[in-house]
Amino acid sequence: MAQPRILILGAPGAGKGTQSAKITDHFDVDHVTTGDALRANKDMDISDMDTEYDTPREYMDRGELVPDEVVNAIVEEALTQADGFVLDGYPRNLEQAEELEGMTDLDVVLSLDVSEEELVHRLTGRRMDPETGDIYHLEYNPPEDPEVEERLVQRDDDTEETVKERLRVYHENTEPVIEYYDETGALERVDGERAPEEVWEDVKETIESAT
Ligand code: AMP
Numbered sequence: 001m002a003q004p005r006i007l008i009l010g011a012p013g014a015g016k017g018t019q020s021a022k023i024t025d026h027f028d029v030d031h032v033t034t035g036d037a038l039r040a041n042k043d044m045d046i047s048d049m050d051t052e053y054d055t056p057r058e059y060m061d062r063g064e065l066v067p068d069e070v071v072n073a074i075v076e077e078a079l080t081q082a083d084g085f086v087l088d089g090y091p092r093n094l095e096q097a098e099e100l101e102g103m104t105d106l107d108v109v110l111s112l113d114v115s116e117e118e119l120v121h122r123l124t125g126r127r128m129d130p131e132t133g134d135i136y137h138l139e140y141n142p143p144e145d146p147e148v149e150e151r152l153v154q155r156d157d158d159t160e161e162t163v164k165e166r167l168r169v170y171h172e173n174t175e176p177v178i179e180y181y182d183e184t185g186a187l188e189r190v191d192g193e194r195a196p197e198e199v200w201e202d203v204k205e206t207i208e209s210a211t
Contacts, residue, residue, distance in 0.1 A: 002083070002084065003027065003028065003029050003083050003084020003085075004027055004029060004084055004107045004108060004207060004210075004211045005029075005084060005085055005087075005104060005105065005106050005107045005108075006023060006027075006029065006085065006086040006087065006106070006107065006108045006109075006110065006207060007086075007087045007100075007106050007108070007109045007110065007181075008020055008023070008086055008087065008088050008110045008112065009109065009110065009111045009112070009174075009177065009178050009181070009187075010111055010112035010113070010114065010192060011114060011116075011119050011167065011170050011174070012119065012123060012163070012166045012167065012170060013114065013118075013119040013120075013122040013123040013126075013163075014112040014113070014114045014119065014192045015112055015114070015122075015192050015196060015199060016088045016089065016112060017033070017035075017088065017135075018135075018196050019110075019112065019192075019196070019199060019200060019203050020033065020086045020088045022196075022200050022203070022204075023086045023203065023204075023207070024086060026204060027084065027086075027207065028084070029082070029083075029084035029085050029086055030078070030081075030082040030083075030084065030085045030086075031085070031086055031088065032075065032078040032079060032082060032085045032086070032087045032088065032090075033087075033088040033089050034066075034071050034074055034075060034088075034089040034090045034092075035088070035089040036089075037074045037078070038056045038060060038066055038070075038071070038074070039060070041056060042055065042056050042057040042060065043055050043056075043057055044056060046067070046070055049067065049069050049070065051067045051069075051070070052067075056070065060156070060157055061156050061157060061162070062162065062165065063157055063162040063163070063164075063165030063166040063168075063169060064165070064169060065092055065093065065169060065173065068093070068095055068096055068099070071090060071092075071096065072096065072099050075087070075090050075099075075100070075103070076103055079103055079104050087100075091174075091177050092170075092173055092174045092177065093173040093174065093176075093177065094173075094176055094177060094180060096177075097177050097180055097181075106186070107210060107211050108188065108206065108207050108210040108211065109181045109186045109187050109188065110187075110188050110189075110190055110203060110206060110207075111178050111181075111182075111187055111188070111189050111190065112190055112192030112199070113189055113190065113191055113192050113193070114192040114193045115193060116167065118193055119167060120160075120163060120164075120167070121139075122137065122140075123158050123163045123166075124158060124159070124160050124163055125137045125138040125139050125140070126154070126155065126158050127152035127153065127154055128152065128153055128154075128155060129143070129148055129151065129152060130151060130153050131151065136148075136152060188206045188210065190202045190203055190206060
């Protein structure tokens with residue numbers, strides 16, 4: 001059978017990145033993530049696209065969505081090259097969902113459900129080791145090595161102010177995407193407010209029974 005085509009939905013901080021990494025390892029698919037792709041190209045010149053700002057950075061640091069034109073092109077390119085994928089961070093509005101329909105079929109659509117209070121706590125406490133790219137949390141998962149602890153940095157958009165804006169943008173733009181997939185009957189909801197390993201057991205089972 002061909003490799004599965006998986007869409008993972010959920011708010012910022014719901015654990016999409018963590019679960020996608022496990023999916024990638026276990027099901028041998030590509031991880032297609034617009035957030036990482038944009039972070040790697042934050043200063044790309046998009047001024048020829050008739051956008052409000054000239055680079056993705058200006059949208060991202062404000063917690064706003066990067067224009068569809070930029071993001072659609074990234075996803076289309078990545079999906080063309082992938083034999084099976086987990087798509088994470090896209091679609092973030094109904095226009096992108098429509099665009100995605102024209103690009104590929106999906107085998108599984110997952111939603112990781114986490115309460116608002118927990119999302120804020122997870123995002124504002126999240127830190128990254130700039131040397132390894134490993135992700136920690138000040139309270140849930142602090143590094144054991146004090147040297148690592150000292151060099152941890154916060155993602156530019158994980159500050160309290162930007163987190164609030166990202167969650168507002170999520171409710172306004174992305175929740176309708178989840179409702180859309182729910183109405184088509186394709187949506188599989190997973191309780192994301194548990195330890196990553198427990199969530200993974202459900203995620204794995206859901207993918208296995210849908211493919
Ligand atoms: P993430 O790592 O998925 O939380 O994405 C970080 C930021 O990248 C978001 O706050 C947006 O500014 C931008 N971004 C990521 N994916 C998309 C998308 N599908 N559409 C528009 N902007 C996006």
